[in-house]
Amino acid sequence: DAEITQSPRHKITETGRQVTLACHQTWNHNNMFWYRQDLGHGLRLIHYSYGVQDTNKGEVSDGYSVSRSNTEDLPLTLESAASSQTSVYFCASSEGGSNSPLHFGNGTRLTVT
Amino acid sequence: GEDVEQSLFLSVREGDSSVINCTYTDSSSTYLYWYKQEPGAGLQLLTYIFSNMDMKQDQRLTVLLNKKDKHLSLRIADTQTGDSAIYFCAESLSGYSTLTFGKGTMLLVSP
Numbered sequence: 001d002a003e004i005t006q007s008p009r010h011k012i013t014e015t016g017r018q019v020t021l022a023c024h025q026t027w028n029h030n031n032m033f034w035y036r037q038d039l040g041h042g043l044r045l046i047h048y049s050y051g052v053q054d055t056n057k058g059e060v061s062d063g064y065s066v067s068r069s070n071t072e073d074l075p076l077t078l079e080s081a082a083s084s085q086t087s088v089y090f091c092a093s094s095e096g097g098s099n100s101p102l103h104f105g106n107g108t109r110l111t112v113t
Numbered sequence: 114g115e116d117v118e119q120s121l122f123l124s125v126r127e128g129d130s131s132v133i134n135c136t137y138t139d140s141s142s143t144y145l146y147w148y149k150q151e152p153g154a155g156l157q158l159l160t161y162i163f164s165n166m167d168m169k170q171d172q173r174l175t176v177l178l179n180k181k182d183k184h185l186s187l188r189i190a191d192t193q194t195g196d197s198a199i200y201f202c203a204e205s206l207s208g209y210s211t212l213t214f215g216k217g218t219m220l221l222v223s224p
Contacts, residue, residue: 031210042201042216043156050210058211090155094210099144099163102212104155 002027006091006105013112019078021108023091031094032074033102034058034066036087043090049074050096081112119202119215126223131192133218135185135202142204145178146212147187150199159187159200189220197222 004025013019025032034046045058047066055066063085065077078085089108094100116138125131137145143164148156162169162176162185169176175188189196199219203212 033211035214040216043214045211045213048211092155096210099205100210101146101158101161102156104148104157106153106155 004091004093004103004105006089006108008108009106010109011111013081013110015081015083015112017081019081019110021076021078021089021091021110023074023076023105024072025091025093025103026072027093027095027103028071029093029103030071030096031100032068033092033094034064034074034076035090035092036060036085037090037107038087046076046089047074078110081110083112086110086112117202117204117213117215119200119218121216122219122221124221124223125192127192127194129192131189131196131220131222133187133189133200133202133220135187135215137183137185137202137204139204139206139213140180140183141206142183144205145176145185146203146205147174147176148201148203148214150201150217152198156201192220192222194222194224196220 007022030051033048035043044060049068091105092102094102118136146161147159150156173190177186199217201217202215
């Protein structure tokens, strides 16, 4: 069965360190997305990609970057981790178009100390 | 701009119906979605409705859309304890694949 996998499930890091969260999907979807989920804010879009070599900023992109070198992967990098980036991060993918539902991974819980 | 609002909490007894409400502001929404999130998991798509429809039924789930008032609701019939979760409303706009989510409604079903 096709799926979307995030790793690691849990990560603790220190302020100022660079951190990369992995996202891998086997749906062969063109679109991939990164959201963060925080109490009181729901899900907010960080970055998204509509295909290989395409990346776009979302609502809360400051301090984050992504790259899309193949269809399956969209890693999310925190250039210099800050305590405000402690959150649960979700990756999602969709086939394309406004009628394509998102398929979500199970999330990565990141703690920045 | 885009904004999706939901009530934060709903508590019902097992066997009752649950109604979760959502309002949105962007009139160019094309699809409206309901997602369910169980503890420690990602979001799962429950159902969706196209903006030119006013109702969609799928087993125990009924979605009602009032486009004039920009109001969406999800009714769960015969609610079970396994329905306890956070429910998110989301909208997509014409030509865009990104979704805007509400903050989520936590549904607690007691025996």
